[in-house]
Amino acid sequence: MARRLPLIAFGATLVPVLLVLGPILATALHGGGLTALRGSDLQALWFTLWQAALSALISCALAVPLARALARRRFVGRTVLITALGAPFILPVIAAILGLLAVFGRSGLLNHALGGIGLPTLTIYGAHGVILAHVFFNLPLATRMVLQGWQSIPAERLRLAATLDFDGAAMWRHLERPMLRATLPGAFVAIFLVCLGSFAVALTLGGGPSATTVELAIYQAFRFDYDTGRAASLALVQVALCLMAVGIGAKLSAPAAFGAGLDRPALFAPSTRLAQWADATVIAASALFLLLPIALILWRGLPALATMPPMVWQAALTSLTIALGSTALTLALALPLALHAPRHRWTEGAAMLPLAASGLVLGTGLFLMIQPFAAPTSLLIPVTLVVNATLSLPFVTRLLLPEIHALQADYDRLATSLDMGGAAKLRFLTLPRLARPLGFSAGLACAFSMGDLGVITLFSDGQTRTLPLAIFQLMGSYRLDQAAAAATLLLTLTFGLFALFDRIGHHAGPR
Numbered sequence: 001m002a003r004r005l006p007l008i009a010f011g012a013t014l015v016p017v018l019l020v021l022g023p024i025l026a027t028a029l030h031g032g033g034l035t036a037l038r039g040s041d042l043q044a045l046w047f048t049l050w051q052a053a054l055s056a057l058i059s060c061a062l063a064v065p066l067a068r069a070l071a072r073r074r075f076v077g078r079t080v081l082i083t084a085l086g087a088p089f090i091l092p093v094i095a096a097i098l099g100l101l102a103v104f105g106r107s108g109l110l111n112h113a114l115g116g117i118g119l120p121t122l123t124i125y126g127a128h129g130v131i132l133a134h135v136f137f138n139l140p141l142a143t144r145m146v147l148q149g150w151q152s153i154p155a156e157r158l159r160l161a162a163t164l165d166f167d168g169a170a171m172w173r174h175l176e177r178p179m180l181r182a183t184l185p186g187a188f189v190a191i192f193l194v195c196l197g198s199f200a201v202a203l204t205l206g207g208g209p210s211a212t213t214v215e216l217a218i219y220q221a222f223r224f225d226y227d228t229g230r231a232a233s234l235a236l237v238q239v240a241l242c243l244m245a246v247g248i249g250a251k252l253s254a255p256a257a258f259g260a261g262l263d264r265p266a267l268f269a270p271s272t273r274l275a276q277w278a279d280a281t282v283i284a285a286s287a288l289f290l291l292l293p294i295a296l297i298l299w300r301g302l303p304a305l306a307t308m309p310p311m312v313w314q315a316a317l318t319s320l321t322i323a324l325g326s327t328a329l330t331l332a333l334a335l336p337l338a339l340h341a342p343r344h345r346w347t348e349g350a351a352m353l354p355l356a357a358s359g360l361v362l363g364t365g366l367f368l369m370i371q372p373f374a375a376p377t378s379l380l381i382p383v384t385l386v387v388n389a390t391l392s393l394p395f396v397t398r399l400l401l402p403e404i405h406a407l408q409a410d411y412d413r414l415a416t417s418l419d420m421g422g423a424a425k426l427r428f429l430t431l432p433r434l435a436r437p438l439g440f441s442a443g444l445a446c447a448f449s450m451g452d453l454g455v456i457t458l459f460s461d462g463q464t465r466t467l468p469l470a471i472f473q474l475m476g477s478y479r480l481d482q483a484a485a486a487a488t489l490l491l492t493l494t495f496g497l498f499a500l501f502d503r504i505g506h507h508a509g510p511r
Contacts, residue, residue, distance in 0.1 A: 012336040013350040019390045020357045023365020024235050030368050031229025034236070040209060041234060044217040047210070049241070051127060052195035055134035056188045062135070063142035063187070064180065066286045069279035070143070071150035081283070082147075085140050085290055090444065092451025092494055093137070093200040094468040095487035098475065099293025100124065100133055102300060102484075109296075129205035130213075134198065138191040140290065145190070149183035192245050193355055196238065200453040204472070214238050218360050222458055228364065235361040242356030294491070301488030304481040312486045315470035316493065322385045322466065323449040323497065329389035330396050330445040331438065337393075338400035339430070351397040354390045362387045363455030377461045384456050384466075388449040395448070396441040403437045439505015443498035450494045467493075 028034050037045075070082060103109050104124040111121040124132065199215040206212055212220070214234055221231040337351045354362075366383045407430065431438075453468040460469060467490045474483035 008336050012333045013347045015333055016353055016390060016393055017350050019362065019366075019386065020353050022369065023362045024232055024239075024357075026365040026368045027228045027235070027361055028232035031227060031232060033229055034233045035227060035229035037230065037233055037237070040212070041214075041217055041230070043209065044212040044214055045237065047127070048196060048198075048213045048215075051131055051134070051211075051213070052192045052198075055131050055138065055195045056191035058131070058135050059138040059142045059191050060146075060184055060188050062139055062286070063146045064184075065279075065282045066139075067143050067146035067150055068176075069282045070147055073276075073279050073283070081287060082144075085143060085287065090447040090451075090494065090498060091137070091294070092447075092468055092487075092490050094204070094451070094453050094471045094475075095297060095490050095494075096136065096293065097133060097201065097204050098471065098480075098483060098487045099297045100136060102296040103293050104129075104132065109292075125205055126208070127211045130198070130201055130211055133201045133205055134191075134195045136290065136293070137201075138194060139286070141194075142187045142191060143286075145187040146180070146183055149179045189245050189248070193242055196241060196245070197358065199360070200468075203453075203457075204475070214241075215358055215360065218358055219458065222360065222364055228368075231361060231364065235358045238358055239356040297484055297487050297491060300481065301484035301486075304485035305488065308482055308485045308489070311465065312467070312470050312474075312482070312489065315465045315467045315486075316489060318381065318464065319450055319467040319490075320493065322381060322388060323446045325385045326388035326392065326449040327442050327445045327501075329385065330392045331442060333389070333393055334396040334400060334441065335434075335438075338397050338404050352394045355394045357391070359387055359391055359452075359454040360458060362390060363458065367459060377459065377464075380456070380459055380461065380464050383459075384452075384454075385449075387455050388452050389445075391452075392445040392448050396445055399441045399444070400434065400437055403434055407433050436505045439501050439503070442505070443501035446497045446501060447494050450490065450497065 070078070101108060101124065104122070105111070106121070106123065108124075114121050123129075196213075197215050198213050199219065202211065202213040202216040203219070206216060214237065218231045218234045218238075221227045221234065334351065337347050340347050363383055366386065367379075370379060370383075451468060452466070453472060456464075456466050456469050457472070465473070467486060471483050471486045471490065474480075474486060
C-alpha cells in the first residue's frame with residue numbers, strides 16, 4: 001500500500017489538470033480553433049476587471065472596521081454573531097439574490113421607505129447591483145480573514161503597547177498597519193478571483209450588455225451564438241487573468257513579522273466611549289446588511305412552502321444527489337493531493353488550477369468529449385457532479401493543507417518508529433486526526449454544490465433541473481412567493497447539510 005500511495009497522488013493530480021485543460025481544448029477544437037474576441041467581449045472583459053476590483057476593494061475596506069470592532073469588543077452572543085456573519089459565504093447565490101431583491105428590489109423594503117417619504121425609488125439592476133451582491137457575499141470572507149490577522153497579533157505586543165501608552169496613531173503604525181499589509185492583499189485577491197468568475201449574479205442582476213462579465217459572455221457565446229471557439233478564447237483569457245491576479249497577490253503579500261507569542265488571550269487597551277459607540281454601530285449595521293436579506297427570505301418563504309409545485313421537490317432531490325456525489329468526489333481528490341503537497345509542491349498547484357477555470361467551459365467541454373459515445377443530456381447529472389467537484393477542489397485542499405502540515409510535523413516520526421504506514425496509518429492516524437477539517441470541508445463542498453447555477457443552466461432538457469435552476473425559473477415567471485418558498489427549502493437543506501457534516505467531523509475527531 002505504501003508504494004501505491006504516490007501513484008494515487010499522481011492520479012489525483014492528473015484529474016484536475018485534465019478536467020481543466022481537456023474541456024478547454026475540446027471546446028476550441030469543436031469551434032475550429034480559437035476565435036477572435038468581439039468588441040462586446042472586450043467590453044465584458046473591462047467590466048469584469050473593474051467590477052471585481054471595486055467589489056474586492058469595497059469588501060476589504062468595510063471588513064477592516066468590522067473586524068477591528070469584533071476583535072476589540074467582548075459581548076454576549078459574539079461567537080454566534082461571528083458564525084452567523086459567515087452565512088452569506090456559503091449561501092446559495094440565487095437564494096441570496098432573492099433576499100437582496102426583498103431589500104433593494106423594486107418592491108423591496110428600501111424602495112417602500114423611499115416612496116413613503118416622497119423620494120424617488122432605486123433599481124438594483126445594473127453594475128451597482130452586481131457590486132452590491134458581490135460585497136454582500138464577500139464581506140464575511142474578508143472580515144474573517146482580517147479578523148484572523150487581528151487575532152494573530154501576540155498578546156505580549158498589545159501589553160507592551162499599553163505599557164508604552166501608545167495612542168491610536170502609534171497602534172496603527174506599529175501593529176495594525178503591518179498586520180493589514182500582510183492580510184489585505186490575500187483577502188483582496190481571493191475576493192477578486194471569486195468576482196472574476198461571477199455568473200449567477202451577473203445573469204440575474206446584470207441588466208444588459210454594459211454589465212456583462214466574462215463568464216456571462218461565455219454563456220452567451222454557447223447559448224445564443226453557438227460559437228465554441230469564442231467561448232474557449234474567453235475561457236483562456238479568464239485563466240490568464242486569474243493567474244496574473246494570483247501572481248500579483250503573491251508579490252504584494254509581506255509577513256507582519258510580529259514574532260511568536262505565548263498564545264495568551266489578546267487584551268486591547270480600554271478605549272473611549274466614542275470608540276465603543278462607533279464599534280457598536282459598525283457591528284449593528286453590518287449585521288443588518290448581511291442578515292436582513294436571509295431573514296426576509298425565511299419570512300416570505302415559510303408560509304408558501306405548502307404551495308410549491310411538485311417540480312421543486314424533484315429539483316431538490318436532484319440537487320441533493322449531485323451535492324452528495326460531488327462532495328464524495330471532492331474529498332477523494334483533495335485528500336491525496338493535500339497529503340502529498342508538502343513534499344511535492346506541484347500537486348498543490350494542480351489542485352489550485354480550477355480556480356482559474358470557467359465552470360461553463362468545463363461542462364461544455366466534457367459534453368463535447370462524451371458526445372461521440374453517448375447522448376449528452378443522458379449524462380447531465382454526472383457531468384454537473386464532476387464540474388461541481390472540480391470547482392470545489394481548491395477550497396477543500398486549502399482547508400486541509402494547514403492541518404496536514406501540523407499532522408506530519410507532530411506524528412510522522414512516531415508513525416515511522418512504530419512502522420505504521422499505508423492503510424494502517426490512514427485508518428488509525430490520518431483520518432481520525434483530520435476528521436474535523438474533513439467534516440468542515442465536506443460541508444463547504446456540499447454547500448457550494450447545492451447552490452450552483454452553472455452547467456445545468458446551459459444543458460437542462462427541461463425535465464432535469466436543480467433547486468437553484470427551479471428558483472431561477474420561478475423568478476423568471478414572476479412567481480416570487482413560490483420562488484421564496486423554494487429558496488427557503490434550499491437554505492434549509494444547504495445549512496442543514498453543512499451543519500451535519502461539520503458535526504460528524506467533530507464527533508469523529510479526537511477528543
